[in-house]
Every structure is written in C-alpha cells, then in structure tokens.
Amino acid sequence: MLRDEAVIEVIAGNGGDGLVSFRREKYVPQGGPDGGDGGAGGDVVFLASREHTSLLRIGRRFRFAAGNGQPGGPRKRTGASAEDLLVEVPVGTQVYDAQRGNLLRDLAEDGARLVVAKGGRGGRGNVHFATSVNQVPRVARRGGEGERRELRLELKLLAEVGLVGLPNAGKSTFLARVTAARPKIADYPFTTLQPEVGIAEVGDYDTLVIADLPGLIGGAAEGVxxxxxxxxxxxxxxxxxxxxxxxxxxxxxxxxxxxxxxxxLGAFSPELARKPRLLVATKAEEESCDERVRALEQAAGIPALRISAVKGTGLAALLEAARAIVRGEARAI
Ligand SMILES: Nc1nc2c(ncn2[C@@H]2O[C@H](COP(=O)(O)OP(=O)(O)OP(=O)(O)O)[C@@H](O)[C@H]2O)c(=O)[nH]1
Ligand SMILES: [Mg+2]
Known part of the structure; x- marks a missing residue:
C-alpha cells in the first residue's frame, strides 16, 4: 500500500465588520442607527471526488484560503458573504489535524463533504444596539476571525503496477509519459528517492495505478x-x-x-519472485539496440516489450499488456 501525503494550511475567511452609521434624512435631524451587519467569511470545504486519485496537486498548492465577508453598509445593508472555497480531494482521503495528530474524518465516499475551516461570522451593525436609554449607539461588532489550521492528508493507494529496474533505467520517465505524475527525472542514478504514484489511462475506459520506485542495485535485498x-x-x-x-x-x-x-526480487521474497511480470526494454529508439534486446531476452528467457518513453513508441501496447494482466484477462508471458 502506497501512501500519498500532503500537508496544507486551510484558512477560512473573516466575517465582515458591522457598521456604525445613522440615518440621514431630510427633516429628520436625529436619525436612528442604521449600520448593517457584516457578511460571513467563506468556509473551506473538502469534497471527496472520484475524479482525483492522488494528493500531489493539492500538496503543491500549500495554502487554501476562502474570501472574507464584506462589511455592513448603511441603511441596514448586510455585507455580502464570501463564497465557500471548495477543495476536491480524492475519495479515501483521511484528514488529520497536523498539530494534534487526530483524525478528523475519513472521506471514504464519493461526494462526502467536510468543513475543514469555518468562516467567521459577520459582526453586528449598530442597528442592533439601540436601547431605550441609548438611542445613538456608537458600537458595532467586528467580524469573527475565520478558522485557520494545518491539515495532514493521507491517501492509501493500492498500486496495481510496480516499476522496478536498475537506477537510471527510465522508470520515472515512463511514469511521467503515461500519467499526469511529474516525478523528477535526471541522467544519474537514484534520482527517485520516494515511490511516486500515477494514474494512467488505458484505452478509452480503463485506468491503472502505477508506482514508480527508487532504483534497485545489487545487494538491495539484503538491505543495502x-x-x-x-x-x-x-x-x-x-x-x-x-x-x-x-x-x-x-x-x-x-x-x-x-x-x-x-x-x-527473488531474494526479497518468494512472493515477489512469483509475481506476474512484463519485461520491458527501455530507450529502444535506435536500431542498433536490436542486439541488446536479443541478449536481454536470452538472459531472461522471455520476450521483451520495446518502448521509448522519449519517442512515445510501444507505450500503448505495454499499458494494454499490463492492463490485461491486472484485470485477469491475460497471464504474464
Ligand atoms: N534516449 C532515451 N532516454 C531516456 C528514455 N527514457 C528515459 N531516458 C533518460 O534516462 C535517464 C534516466 O531516466 P529516469 O526516468 O530518471 O530513470 P529512473 O529509472 O527513474 O532512475 P532512478 O530514479 O535513478 O532509479 C534520463 O536522462 C532520461 O531522460 C528513452 O526512452 N530514450
Ligand atoms: Mg526515477
């Protein structure tokens, strides 16, 4: 189980201030109070959606702030309330208070909503403060402060496809090419330090959750x-x-x-050794690689699927082959 994690700050809007104001009309020398209330600050609301399958996008944008309510106006006008800020998160996102560490909610169902930061209430205008003894109240209330908190989001993702290979084999480039994930890619070993997950669309109807892993080296199974x-x-x-x-x-x-x-793989566990596999020859864009593909197939004893992530060749066929195995329609070669 791979975990996607993000720490973000959510800031609800402040309520608008109430207004101190008095009626001004011709022929009415001492108008009564008419300062309106401030509008409410916007809430930050999470909405669980199947459209999203990772927290990457949310984690990149660290701060989510809803707007403030408008102040009250004269003639008892209430200030406009700010709109709530709706943040779509993947179904299955667990929302924790980052400071206290407690779980606030597990957004396990599509369409589930959670107010994660409550907007401040609008302050009351002076129209509310007239009494029999004080007809000219010069007080109004300030708008309430919006809640602000740090959240830790966690999403458990079951990767269906795992990418393994030596460092620099082109795993992250493949992931980046077939999914929206943007792993770091570079021309040196151990570029990837943490697993990264992406969702690939396969054909018109299916998707695959693919995990890109740090490169393996000899002795890795012993913990090296x-x-x-x-x-x-x-x-x-x-x-x-x-x-x-x-x-x-x-x-x-x-x-x-x-x-x-x-x-x-075998030294790590017998289960891994038995796991269905596809052998993939990467960076196979030059014709001169034919011989090396043959050598690879000979060593492995199975045919290899050739891809070039840079040119985009062989990718659809590889995804389809993986999909068929994941969905139980085919066995690994
Ligand atoms: N010519 C060519 N170069 C490629 C292709 N795919 C990846 N590369 C290059 O190979 C290098 C390594 O690519 P990565 O995707 O970072 O490799 P990796 O397997 O994720 O490496 P680690 O994270 O270090 O394990 C980069 O310089 C890529 O640009 C390809 O299809 N053709
Ligand atoms: Mg990598």
Missing part, C-alpha cells in the same frame, strides 16, 4: 540499497514491469541488469 525499503510496496501490485535500459549508453549490459533485478 535504497530500493529495498520500497520493495514491500511491490508485493501488493498485480504486475511488475521490469525495466531494462537497452540503449548504447546503458550503465550495465541488459542481460546483467536483468540478472541483478531478478535476483533482488
């Missing part, structure tokens, strides 16, 4: 490498995509790369 910490996530996946760089610039020969990764 970074990838080890995350292999347990792969145990829950329905299919493993084992990515091997077959370009001329690859850090390892494809056959050797496959051996390392295969060994690490």
């Amino acid at each position: 490498g970074l990838g080890h910490r995350f292999l347990k996530h792969v145990e829950r996946c329905r299919v493993i995509l084992l990515l091997v760089d077959v370009s001329s610039g690859a850090l390892e020969e494809p056959g050797a790369a496959w051996c390392v990764v295969d060994h690490e």
Whole structure:
C-alpha cells in the first residue's frame, strides 16, 4: 500500500465588520442607527471526488484560503458573504489535524463533504444596539476571525503496477509519459528517492495505478540499497514491469541488469519472485539496440516489450499488456 501525503494550511475567511452609521434624512435631524451587519467569511470545504486519485496537486498548492465577508453598509445593508472555497480531494482521503495528530474524518465516499475551516461570522451593525436609554449607539461588532489550521492528508493507494529496474533505467520517465505524475527525472542514478504514484489511462475506459520506485542495485535485498525499503510496496501490485535500459549508453549490459533485478526480487521474497511480470526494454529508439534486446531476452528467457518513453513508441501496447494482466484477462508471458 502506497501512501500519498500532503500537508496544507486551510484558512477560512473573516466575517465582515458591522457598521456604525445613522440615518440621514431630510427633516429628520436625529436619525436612528442604521449600520448593517457584516457578511460571513467563506468556509473551506473538502469534497471527496472520484475524479482525483492522488494528493500531489493539492500538496503543491500549500495554502487554501476562502474570501472574507464584506462589511455592513448603511441603511441596514448586510455585507455580502464570501463564497465557500471548495477543495476536491480524492475519495479515501483521511484528514488529520497536523498539530494534534487526530483524525478528523475519513472521506471514504464519493461526494462526502467536510468543513475543514469555518468562516467567521459577520459582526453586528449598530442597528442592533439601540436601547431605550441609548438611542445613538456608537458600537458595532467586528467580524469573527475565520478558522485557520494545518491539515495532514493521507491517501492509501493500492498500486496495481510496480516499476522496478536498475537506477537510471527510465522508470520515472515512463511514469511521467503515461500519467499526469511529474516525478523528477535526471541522467544519474537514484534520482527517485520516494515511490511516486500515477494514474494512467488505458484505452478509452480503463485506468491503472502505477508506482514508480527508487532504483534497485545489487545487494538491495539484503538491505543495502535504497530500493529495498520500497520493495514491500511491490508485493501488493498485480504486475511488475521490469525495466531494462537497452540503449548504447546503458550503465550495465541488459542481460546483467536483468540478472541483478531478478535476483533482488527473488531474494526479497518468494512472493515477489512469483509475481506476474512484463519485461520491458527501455530507450529502444535506435536500431542498433536490436542486439541488446536479443541478449536481454536470452538472459531472461522471455520476450521483451520495446518502448521509448522519449519517442512515445510501444507505450500503448505495454499499458494494454499490463492492463490485461491486472484485470485477469491475460497471464504474464
Ligand atoms: N534516449 C532515451 N532516454 C531516456 C528514455 N527514457 C528515459 N531516458 C533518460 O534516462 C535517464 C534516466 O531516466 P529516469 O526516468 O530518471 O530513470 P529512473 O529509472 O527513474 O532512475 P532512478 O530514479 O535513478 O532509479 C534520463 O536522462 C532520461 O531522460 C528513452 O526512452 N530514450
Ligand atoms: Mg526515477
């Protein structure tokens, strides 16, 4: 189970101030109080929606603030209330108070709503403060302050597809290419330090939750490498995509790369070793890689699917192959 997490600040709007004002009319020398009330500040409201499957977008925008209510006007006019700020979060988001650590709510159902910061009430205008002994009240109330709190959001995502491979194999580039996730990509090993999850659309109707993991290295299963910490996530996946760089610039020969990764998976757990897999030859845009693809297939004993995330070739076929395994329509080769 992968966890998506975000810490954000939510700030409700302040209520508008009440107004001190007196009627001014011709021939009425001493008009009574007519200062109106302030409008209410906007609430920040979470709305659970199936449209969203990750907290990435929300986490990037750290602060969510609703508008303030308008002050009261003369002639008993009430200031306009601010609109609530509706924040869509994925279904399954758990909302915690970041300071106290307590769970506020588990937004488990589509359409569930939660007010996470209540807007301040509008202050009362002086029209409310006239009494028999004080006909000219010079007091009005200030608008109430909007609630402000820090929240920690947690979302448990069950990744269906896990990307494993040596560092620099092109895992994150693949994820970025087929999902809206934007993992860091760079031309050096161990660019990815934390698993990242993305949702890929497959064909017209289906989606796949794909987890990009830090690269594996030899000895990782004994706890040496970074990838080890995350292999347990792969145990829950329905299919493993084992990515091997077959370009001329690859850090390892494809056959050797496959051996390392295969060994690490097996050494981590027998369950991982048995998990359905697809072998993927990455960065396969040059014709000269044919030979290295063959060497890879020979080492692994199964055919490889060729992709180039940069050119966009082979991606749809790979996603479809993964989808068919995840949905139980096909077995791994
Ligand atoms: N030519 C070519 N280069 C690619 C392709 N896919 C990825 N690369 C390059 O390979 C390098 C490594 O890519 P990443 O996606 O960061 O690799 P990774 O497997 O996520 O690496 P780690 O996070 O370090 O494990 C980057 O410089 C990419 O631009 C491809 O299809 N063709
Ligand atoms: Mg990466």
